[in-house]
Each structure stands twice: as C-alpha cells, then as structure tokens.
Amino acid sequence: MINSKQIRWIEVNDYQEMSRQAASLFEQQLLRKPDSVLGLATGGTPIGFYEELVRKYKQGAFSFSEVKTFNLDEYVGLASNESTSYHNYMEENLFSQIDISPDNIHLPNGLAKDLLAECAHYEQLIQQNGGIDLQLLGIGVNGHIGFNEPGTSFQSATHIVTLAEETRIENSKYFHTKQEVPRYAITMGIETIMQAKQIVLLAFGEHKVASIKRIQQDGMSEDFPASCLKEHPNVTIIYGK
Ligand code: PGA
Secondary structure, eight states: OOOGGGEEEEEOSSHHHHHHHHHHHHHHHHHHOTTOEEEEOOSSTTHHHHHHHHHHHHTTSOOOTTOEEEESEEETTOOTTSTTSHHHHHHHHTGGGSOOOGGGEEOOOTTOSSHHHHHHHHHHHHHHTTOOSEEEEOOOTTOOBTTBOTTOOTTOOSEEEEOOHHHHHHHGGGSSSGGGSOSEEEEOOHHHHHTSSEEEEEEESGGGHHHHHHHHHSOOOTTSGGGGGGGOSSEEEEEEO
C-alpha cells in the first residue's frame, strides 16, 4: 500500500537550515542513545550537515566515543587514502574531527580481492551491530539512494553496482576527468537501507526538485529507487532550493 503520509516533509529556505535541521535530528538520536549505529552518506549535499555536527560536537553537545558508523557506499578500485574515495571524504569531513574510535568506522572495502564476499561481510556486520538506528541519505537526479541505480530490486542487500552514466557524469566534478570516475561501486542495498530504524534524506537545489516531486507525487517503483521510502515507517525528508 502506498502511504506517503508516513514521510515527514520539512521544506527549508536555505542550505544552512537544512544542515542545521539534519544535525539536530542526529543530536537527538545521540542524546537518546549514545551508542547509536549511524548510517552515513557522502556527496555535496551533506557537507554543511557534517560541519554543523562537528560544530555541535566541539561545543560538547554529545560524544561519538560509543558510536558506530556504516557508510552507504564506496567506489571499487580506489584506495582509502585517495582524495576521491569516500573513505577520504569521511575522514576529512567528520572522522578526523571527532572522538570516534577507528574500530567503529565502517565503509565497504572497494579494494577487497573478493568483492562478493566483501558485500556479504558488510551486510553481516551491520546486522551483528544491531542494525542502523539512523540513516542519512542524499538522492541522485535519477532517484538513486546510495548507489542503488534505477532498476535495483527493492529486496537488494549490499551489492556491487555498475554506475549509471548520469551518475558518473554527475560525480565527475570530483575527479580530473570523467574517465577517472570508477565504473563500479559497492553499495548497501535498498533492503539494507529500509531496515534502518529511522531515515533522513537531504536534497537541496533546483536540480533536485524533480526528484523530490517524484517521491511526493508518484507511486512506488524500482525505476525510481527513492520511492521505496514511502513504505518506511520513519522517514524525514528535508529539502529546499
Ligand atoms: P550529491 O549526491 O549530494 O553530491 O548531490 C547525492 C547522491 O547522488 O546521492
């Protein structure tokens, strides 16, 4: 049954407000449960959110000492210290600035010799840690969440993806040339994401308006991965342009 009423919509006037509102939801989560398992995302959208989270942390609002994190995805073939890897993004934007234990940080290993085993291991690790309490998401212009491109099964667990051409073009701004953008990635699956107890999706800018409208107005379809969120019991979408 489609029940988009379950999504809590927060429209904001500017990027700062989106970042603040999202950080405030994470703050509430960490105060409620200091040993939370957080699902994290990369990309341009959450940069301000991480800044805000670090700012609050530095003010003493909460600690990450008991927190565990699982990132949505990582490119295949990039070393974790390469500037364009999501490992590096997370290190720069969050981990190097907070008191999280390195043992509690998890991202898929895109350099694993056996990538299929790595996917199964990552999925298992999330379950072993009790599942994700609060998952942060961005959204691609084609509706992808994590790197789950259109057509991905709603029943998917962590898996290897071939990146859509539009995603490689979109992400080429972080690389010197489009050719450098990896062709494959490991991503949590749609089902992995849907198992999170709470989800916050952030979208900002004119180029995201159509994606947000599709969640609001259309039904659920694997052609538009983010539409799965209509079935989740605890989703907040913070958006603006
Ligand atoms: P962006 O990416 O935040 O860089 O727009 C979002 C996404 O592709 O999920």
